[in-house]
Amino acid sequence: MKLIIALPFVLISLAGFSQSSQKIDFDQIVIDSANLPDFFDLRNSAFLSPVRTQPNGGCWTSASNTTAEGCLRQAGYGNYIFSDINLQLFSGFDESRKVNGNHLMATAYYSRGSGPIVKDVNTDSVSFIKAIVPYCMTDARFLPNNPNIVKQTIMNFGPVYSMLYFKKEDTDTINHIYYTKIKKINHVVSLVGWNDTLVTIKGRGAWIAQNSLGIKFGDSGFLYIPYQDKNILKHNAVWSNWIPGNLDYDLFYLDTLGSFNSYGFDDTICYGMVEYTAHNDGSLNKIATWINADQTSIKVEVYKDFDKETKVLSGELISEQTTICRFAGYYTFDLLNSLHFVKGDKFYIVIKYSHPINKKPMPVEKYVKDYADPHISAGRCWINPNFQKWPESWYEVGLNSEYDFLTFDLCIRAYYLND
Numbered sequence: 001m002k003l004i005i006a007l008p009f010v011l012i013s014l015a016g017f018s019q020s021s022q023k024i025d026f027d028q029i030v031i032d033s034a035n036l037p038d039f040f041d042l043r044n045s046a047f048l049s050p051v052r053t054q055p056n057g058g059c060w061t062s063a064s065n066t067t068a069e070g071c072l073r074q075a076g077y078g079n080y081i082f083s084d085i086n087l088q089l090f091s092g093f094d095e096s097r098k099v100n101g102n103h104l105m106a107t108a109y110y111s112r113g114s115g116p117i118v119k120d121v122n123t124d125s126v127s128f129i130k131a132i133v134p135y136c137m138t139d140a141r142f143l144p145n146n147p148n149i150v151k152q153t154i155m156n157f158g159p160v161y162s163m164l165y166f167k168k169e170d171t172d173t174i175n176h177i178y179y180t181k182i183k184k185i186n187h188v189v190s191l192v193g194w195n196d197t198l199v200t201i202k203g204r205g206a207w208i209a210q211n212s213l214g215i216k217f218g219d220s221g222f223l224y225i226p227y228q229d230k231n232i233l234k235h236n237a238v239w240s241n242w243i244p245g246n247l248d249y250d251l252f253y254l255d256t257l258g259s260f261n262s263y264g265f266d267d268t269i270c271y272g273m274v275e276y277t278a279h280n281d282g283s284l285n286k287i288a289t290w291i292n293a294d295q296t297s298i299k300v301e302v303y304k305d306f307d308k309e310t311k312v313l314s315g316e317l318i319s320e321q322t323t324i325c326r327f328a329g330y331y332t333f334d335l336l337n338s339l340h341f342v343k344g345d346k347f348y349i350v351i352k353y354s355h356p357i358n359k360k361p362m363p364v365e366k367y368v369k370d371y372a373d374p375h376i377s378a379g380r381c382w383i384n385p386n387f388q389k390w391p392e393s394w395y396e397v398g399l400n401s402e403y404d405f406l407t408f409d410l411c412i413r414a415y416y417l418n419d
Helices: 059-074 084-090 095-099 103-111 147-157
Strands: 002-006 009-013 039-041 136-142 160-164 187-200 203-210 222-226 236-243 249-253 261-263 269-277 282-291 296-307 312-319 323-325 328-341 346-354 362-365 381-384 395-397 412-418
Touching: 039 147, 059 084, 059 103, 059 147, 059 160, 059 187, 059 236, 084 103, 103 136, 103 236, 103 328, 147 160, 147 187, 147 236, 187 222, 269 362, 269 412, 282 296, 282 346, 282 362, 296 328, 312 328, 312 346, 323 328, 328 412, 346 412
Parallel strands: none
Antiparallel strands: 002 009, 009 249, 039 187, 136 236, 136 328, 160 187, 160 236, 187 203, 203 222, 249 412, 261 362, 269 346, 269 381, 282 328, 282 412, 296 312, 296 323, 296 346, 381 395
16 A cells, blocks of 8 residues: 655555455445344354453453454454554554554544455555555444444454453453443443353353453453443444455545544534545545544535635536434545546535534544644635535635634545546
């Protein structure tokens, strides 16, 4: 994988994959249904990678990669084992977060093509510029605290990343059951199944969790977490779609660390626009963005020209139908018709974000002390409170914005297929 930095935006080549891919519509497949078996266990399948021994403070990397590997195995893309160390070292976030990571950090690393890389002592501790990234994640879902949704995900997509509070000495060494009353998060596991009939001292039912402390701990590396645990299912993630195809894609993006903040004009509607320039003749056929709240609706449009003085957009090239995103996460959308450009052409992607009640529906990337210090672009992002009502009310955001509170990047990306 080759990274080309052409500030103020980033372009990454996703060439060199060996298979074609068919996108699976997670939001349509995973439904809230109680019609589920009493027992399900991925240990009885070929879709689970081996138990890991995590790097120091790297439970979040082990759980992330176990979950990603499981999804790829379910899709028939091979039995890869990815490098936990590489994710820990090159997530791009603050140094202090190497031992205190989360699913947002893993999603940022996966989505921009920094990884995952195949585990290899020769490249584990080397920047992704030097290593081979066999697959690029195109979709992530951050699941709600809903047992049926999580179970459906495990059945259809593989392990689910889930946070909890964990204290090793509190594990039942006979039955391998772990439970805590403490409402706090300090650990991550991969949920690989469930048993509705298992009776514990807290009641009936437990999750089957793959831990990352080696096969000598727990039930050969696994734990049973009662449904009554105070923290389990509060923070869940799955990386549901990947690009393996033999396609020469460029990924354009401004947000190197993804979204962990939202913005709005004290209204449930907000528009964002980014400018990109084609580096080769080719076609724009996918648009991606982060979604910070479930039930957010987006509408994608692409324009040919934008006058930065008059703030007038012109030359509409495509206007997609509105899509409702059932879950928070990272979404990639296929355009109904690809848009062809020649080298040097500019194009402007506009996304309307709306939500039934949330007045900050637009995902943004900005500085957060002791967490993220991303490069912020200049002259490439604009926002509008309501493009339909005020078509010329575009406010520049980013490094050169006249408003300090607008010092952020927009999280709008483009997948560009080179001719």
